[in-house]
Amino acid sequence: MFLSIGNNLKATHIIGGDISYRCLGNNQYEITMTVRRDCINGQPPFDDPAYLGVYDSRGVRQINVANNGRLDMLYRADDTLNEVAFKNCGIVGGDVCVHTTTYKDTLELPFLAGGYILAYQRCCRNRTILNIVDPENTGATYTAQITESALLSCNSSPVLSPYPPIYICGNQPIEFHLAAKDAEGDSLVYALCNPNTGATPQNPRPTFPSKPPFDPVLFSQNYTLNDMIGGSPALHIDSKTGIMRGFAVPIIAQYLVAYCVEEYRNGKLLSVLRRDFQINVRLCNSVPEAAFNYSINTCKNPVELQLIDESTDQFSTIDFWQWTVFYNTDQLQSNTKNPIFSLQDSGIAKVRLVIHSKESCYDTIFKSIKIQTIKPELIAKNHLICRGDTIELIQSYNPAINYTWSPSIGLSCVTCPNPKASPSQSTKYLVHYEDALCEHTDTIYINVTNCTLDSCGITTIQKCLPNGMVEVTALNAFKQIIQPKNRNQELFWQIPASSNHPEYTLINQNPILLFKKDVFSLTSKMYSWKSGLPKTIEFADICKRTVFDSLDIECSGHCEELEFILSSCEDDYDVEHQLVYPDIICQSVCSSSCMFIVGLFETNGQLIDPSQYQIRWSTGSSGAYVMMMGTYFNTLTVEVRKGDCIWRGRYWKSCQQYKKARNPEGELQLNSGPLENYTLQQLIQHETKASIYDLQGHLVAKSLKQLEQLASGIYFIRTEHQESINIYKFFKQ
Known part of the structure; x- marks a missing residue:
């Protein structure tokens, strides 16, 4: 514990401790020792190990027990407490810091007539102790007595209470509740004891503690065992209840006190535990203590929670209240002394009260309150x-x-x-x-x-995706996702044009992705056949349903703008955007050829790089361009994805600015005649440089000789001869 209130008192080391034990059976005992030291000015750390001496009732060290009559108790850093208490106003006096650790070890204690005395010694105490002589050169001895009767009955000592607060306010009554707990129900008797001295500045950590009996400390003038701290009434402890009472004189002071706990069973003494500790007195002018009560009015709807302040400050006046109620997802606040909060539904109200005194000292308290409304x-x-x-x-x-x-x-x-x-x-x-x-x-x-089920009915559900788009799924009458691959049912989605895309149609896809604010129609056709009829479309009974809907949910998400251009070589889009159309795929829809190519271009005029996107043409292709028959020029659509972002487009033939075809005959020709008049060997003889591409536009060979090694199929050949560039379409068998 730490109390920050100035720095006019210094400390040295030992400020308190005690020893207790627990019988484990078979002469085995668990020994527990608590040691408290000053953690502001104390110089040495906790002992590692701490040397615990083992003596008989006459004071003879028992060399056959443990390590030659000494138990070496190892320091356990994870069991060390150094708590901080923030009292940064309203108190006059020096810093108080108490550092506590607990040692535990197991010791074999065979039966011994008269029993054992366990002892630990350490020097020295705080020089600021007021009620003993020469405290800076006075050490401490902590003991536990285990009697013969305790050994015979495998008795465990009482468990001592927590230590009192690290400081008290002067000019106030003292009341410490020090009652110990005994699991065996033995009688406990409490009494004030003399703190014992032990060790010296010359030998502050003796390897073997000195033997019993131990010398008591010398009290300063005006202080005795029966009047350890002054004040009226004098400090005393109730022998039955263990309540220590007294009165703190209004001075800044530090006192050393001790008490003993004697354990009896059927009138026989079993054990004696001795504890000493320091009482630090400070002058207080504000010590607020937060407290409150409450009442619940379930007759009101919503329920009313009345909070009633019961905070006190025996030295000053409280002039500020800050209430915070955490209820379900709400956080309610008030600065009224006794506020009323209205709470909907049932739940747990977590209430926090922070109070301030006029000296700006503060305290905080939390409570959880169950709220259960009468309304079902x-x-x-x-x-x-x-x-x-x-x-x-x-x-x-x-x-x-x-x-x-x-x-x-x-x-x-x-x-x-x-x-x-x-x-x-x-x-x-x-x-x-x-x-x-x-x-x-x-x-x-x-x-x-009356409920009837339309077995052909369809509905749609909408779901936001992380990219800000909406997934639309078609369900049948039984709320199952329609599987359009099933030949018994087909789906036709019609999506009108919007600022994000042209009008397009999707067939037998489920689910689909749409942009927010899109509208759509969905037509379902279910096919069934009467028994004995062929399962072809002309003999089918068709159940058709159509729904119209718009996206009515808001979805958030970031997508970079995707924008592309669909073009066939030398069409109006090529001319308007001045596309960099590769000669190898320049087969225009505007020519009289029965075949044409449509390419997908970035807005900078360059052919799209398929490795950077996911491309899906309505033909099933996934490259940068597709080859189509002339009659299908207005059915071509494409979907481009990059991450979560989507662009959709449809190609519309537009040839108003078309001037001439590069090949008006619809055939790719050589300079001197049709391609089929030449063999591959003749091409090799006449052309010097060549590049060979597949139908997707990928470079597959860098010379005509390498063409011989390719699989059969159609290829584009780009050749250079005497500064002339020629394009051929070549079918390799």
């Missing part, structure tokens, strides 16, 4: 059910509340908290609920309808 959690005020169905009217309720329902028609009971309702027609039910303090009435309307 009903189903929706208006609820639709199918005729013949049953529904419970309450979702959750308080079993301490009395309920009455009316009318009784269609109810499983009228006095139970959660009846089941199955009315044959639409009915309004009233529920009356009350406890010892208040009562309320509420209503529920059950709308009953």
